[in-house]
Each structure stands twice: as C-alpha cells, then as structure tokens.
Amino acid sequence: MAYAEFAESLTEKLKLSHTPVGIAFLEHIPRGVKHYDEAVPSACTFWKAAERELFYATAADHYNCPIGAITQGFQIPQPVSDKAMELIGMMGKLSYLEAAEAGHVPTVEKKHSVIVYGPLKDFVEIQPDVVLLIATPFQAMLLSEAGGVASWGMGHESRTLGRPACAVIPVSMKSNDTTISMACMGARTFADIKEQEVLISIPARALVELQRRLPVILDANAGMKKFYDEHKGNFSRV
Numbered sequence: 001m002a003y004a005e006f007a008e009s010l011t012e013k014l015k016l017s018h019t020p021v022g023i024a025f026l027e028h029i030p031r032g033v034k035h036y037d038e039a040v041p042s043a044c045t046f047w048k049a050a051e052r053e054l055f056y057a058t059a060a061d062h063y064n065c066p067i068g069a070i071t072q073g074f075q076i077p078q079p080v081s082d083k084a085m086e087l088i089g090m091m092g093k094l095s096y097l098e099a100a101e102a103g104h105v106p107t108v109e110k111k112h113s114v115i116v117y118g119p120l121k122d123f124v125e126i127q128p129d130v131v132l133l134i135a136t137p138f139q140a141m142l143l144s145e146a147g148g149v150a151s152w153g154m155g156h157e158s159r160t161l162g163r164p165a166c167a168v169i170p171v172s173m174k175s176n177d178t179t180i181s182m183a184c185m186g187a188r189t190f191a192d193i194k195e196q197e198v199l200i201s202i203p204a205r206a207l208v209e210l211q212r213r214l215p216v217i218l219d220a221n222a223g224m225k226k227f228y229d230e231h232k233g234n235f236s237r238v
Contacts, residue, residue, distance in 0.1 A: 003128070006211055007120040013218060014139045018197075019051040020120040022128030023169065025073065025112035029056060030126055033116060036061060042190040043068025043166050046117045047132060054118030062115075065186075071166045072115060073108030106170040130169055131207065133200040134191075140180050140198050146217040147178030147202065147210050165191075165199050172201035178210065 007020045029035075036055040040046060042065040046057055062069040063080045070076060110129065120131055135143065149159075159175075161168050163184035172179035181199040193199060202210060 001207055001211070003123045004121040006207065009211070009214075010120075010133070013214060014135070014142060016133065016135060016139065018134040021047055021050040021132040022116075022118055022120040022123040022126075023050075023130050023132055024116040024123070024126050024128045025108055025110045026056075026114055026116060026126075027112055029114055030116060033126075036117075040064060040190075042186055043072055044187045044191040046115075047134075047187075047191045050117035050132075051119060054116070054122040056114045056116045058114055067105065067164055068166050071105055071107055071164060071170060073110065073112060073170070105164065106167045106174070108170045108173060110173065127204060129204050130172055131202040131204075132169070133202070134193055134197050135200055136197060140200055142214070142217055142221065143178060143200055143202070143210070144180065145221075146214040147206055148213070149177050149179075165193075168199055168201040172203045172206075176203050176205045178202045178206055 003022065010016060010020050033054055033056050036046065036049065036057045040049075040061070043062050044065075049055070059069065059074040059076075062072060062074055063076065063083075066076060066080050066083050069080065116126055116128075120128065133139075133143070159171070159177075159179055161171060161179065161181040163186075165181050165183040165187035168179050168181035179201050181201070183193045183197075183199045187193050187199065188195070
C-alpha cells in the first residue's frame with residue numbers, strides 16, 4: 001500500500017483535523033529512524049509527537065506510564081511494576097479503576113523491542129501494524145461502516161472501548177478490525193484529544209479493505225442524507 005497516498009485520501013475525504021499516525025512494533029531499531037530522546041509523561045504523548053515526525057521509542061521510554069508500557073506489550077522491571085501498582089491503587093481510591101481489572105488489560109502480543117511512531121505518510125520502508133486516528137463521532141461512524149464493523153451478521157464484532165485509551169491498539173491488532181475508543185482522561189490530557197473527539201485504531205490487515213470501501217460508504221451516506229432530507233421535508237414539525 002502507498003501509505004502517503006492513503007493518508008492524503010483519508011485526510012481529504014474525511015476532513016480530518018489530525019494527521020493520520022502509523023505505529024509499528026519492531027524487534028530491531030530501523031535504519032534511518034531517529035530515537036525520540038525527550039522524556040514523556042505517558043505512552044499516548046508519543047501519538048501527538050507522531051503527527052509531526054517519524055521516530056522510534058524503546059521500552060524504557062514508556063516507563064513513565066506503566067499502564068501504557070504494559071498495554072504496548074513491554075516487559076516492565078520491578079520498580080516500574082511497583083509504580084504501576086501504586087498508580088492502580090490511587091485509581092482505586094478515586095473509584096476510577098478496580099484492582100481486579102489490572103490483570104485483564106489488553107496487551108500487544110507481537111514480539112518487539114521498539115515502537116516506531118510517525119505520520120502515516122512517512123511509512124515508506126516500514127509497514128505500520130496499526131493506523132491511529134483522532135476523529136469526530138461522525139468521522140468514526142463513516143470509518144466503522146467502511147471498515148465493516150457496523151455490519152450485522154458478517155463476522156465482525158463492533159466494539160467501543162473505554163479506558164485506558166492505549167488498549168485500543170492491542171484490541172484492534174488481535175481482532176484485525178477497526179476499533180473505536182472513547183479515549184480516557186490521560187489521553188485527553190497528554191495526547192490533546194478534545195472532548196468532541198474519539199480515538200480509532202485500524203490494524204494493517206484492515207487497511208486495504210478500508211481503502212476500497214471508504215469511497216463507496218461516502219457516496220452511500222451522501223445518498224442516504226439526500227433521501228432523509230427529502231423524507232424529513234414531508235413532516236412540517238420535524
């Protein structure tokens with residue numbers, strides 16, 4: 001797939017306000033890709049930086065966000081694990097997260113030692129495992145229809161996830177389906193996801209079908225909009 005062309009098409013057809021981001025989980029550091037050498041408070045902070053440039057981050061780069069490090073499939077050392085338990089304990093006191101949930105948080109299963117983040121258009125020699133989009137609910141509606149997860153009885157499971165937002169990545173990778181997250185307060189703070197926006201993860205295996213189906217779905221919705229507007233006009237009080 002020509003990712004630059006696809007990224008441009010997504011942005012233009014859906015009128016996205018955010019740059020489509022690619023994420024690749026790799027066993028080795030890729031040649032020609034720089035290391036992100038600034039400390040970050042959360043794993044989702046990398047998503048915001050990835051709208052601007054291509055880079056890789058190591059496991060240690062994710063340790064300031066123990067839950068994010070876990071969901072992204074990194075093995076964490078004991079000090080980070082202890083910090084994670086402290087964080088979960090604090091969340092429990094706030095009635096934000098139950099301790100029993102911690103063992104059920106999804107994690108990336110693909111073997112890797114680094115993660116490459118960046119604008120989807122810059123993925124030339126590297127294939128992303130997921131494409132991450134920040135979108136409005138309307139844009140998410142169109143993507144869910146184009147991705148097939150809005151279809152009934154077609155073997156796809158439509159799911160909308162909650163906290164933590166980064167869990168949407170492993171869930172979509174495992175299901176091979178476009179998956180929507182309502183995000184979480186962390187992602188809305190560190191990745192600057194607005195109140196009127198949601199997070200969408202599109203796995204690599206779903207990209208070709210999405211590229212094929214998106215123009216069809218856009219035309220179909222334009223047709224339905226016209227029909228509904230005409231139908232609405234038959235009712236004076238609507």
